[in-house]
Amino acid sequence: EPEVTQTPSHQVTQMGQEVILRCVPISNHLYFYWYRQILGQKVEFLVSFYNNEISEKSEIFDDQFSVERPDGSNFTLKIRSTKLEDSAMYFCASSEAGTGQILSGANVLTFGAGSRLTVL
Amino acid sequence: SQQGEEDPQALSIQEGENATMNCSYKTSINNLQWYRQNSGRGLVHLILIRSNEREKHSGRLRVTLDTSKKSSSLLITASRAADTASYFCATDGSDYKLSFGAGTTVTVRA
Numbered sequence: 001e002p003e004v005t006q007t008p009s010h011q012v013t014q015m016g017q018e019v020i021l022r023c024v025p026i027s028n029h030l031y032f033y034w035y036r037q038i039l040g041q042k043v044e045f046l047v048s049f050y051n052n053e054i055s056e057k058s059e060i061f062d063d064q065f066s067v068e069r070p071d072g073s074n075f076t077l078k079i080r081s082t083k084l085e086d087s088a089m090y091f092c093a094s095s096e097a098g099t100g101q102i103l104s105g106a107n108v109l110t111f112g113a114g115s116r117l118t119v120l
Numbered sequence: 121s122q123q124g125e126e127d128p129q130a131l132s133i134q135e136g137e138n139a140t141m142n143c144s145y146k147t148s149i150n151n152l153q154w155y156r157q158n159s160g161r162g163l164v165h166l167i168l169i170r171s172n173e174r175e176k177h178s179g180r181l182r183v184t185l186d187t188s189k190k191s192s193s194l195l196i197t198a199s200r201a202a203d204t205a206s207y208f209c210a211t212d213g214s215d216y217k218l219s220f221g222a223g224t225t226v227t228v229r230a
Contacts, residue, residue, distance in 0.1 A: 098215030
């Protein structure tokens, strides 16, 4: 079964430091996403990426955040200067098709296991 | 907001009982999906129902969709301890975004 893999599984950083979270989406998927979940709270959309550019982003995804697909396999989320409130679980996901497309199973998201970010 | 809102927030049932949770959303959708999250893990897709469908089954899962009321329900029949998890409905706000609700935490007691 193809998987979305994320590294690191847990990162502890000091406030103000830069953090890069890495993801390897499923190889034939074209749409990529980052979500975050603060402990015990809802899963919040951050950004989606398609055709080598950001398709949509939320209010959370401000100038401190950036995404990149540096090669054919990796998809990264960078937080330039971390704040205490950035502490959360960050989930990468990918899908074969866009979420609103009426295709059998192709618009389902496959999630990674998450990267837990702790900002001290 | 497009995101779904689940109800109840938490549910505790005995093994073998059925668990029902509801989801309401605000605007029109192409499809609605349900995902499960085990504690500390990523979300796993359970079932998708299209806007022109009213009911769908997958194993012990039954999903209904009422687009006139903008609501969906997820029924888990004959629950098992392994069904203990949080369950989220998700709606397509656009081609590039799936929006999740706050989830229903289900605890199945042995």
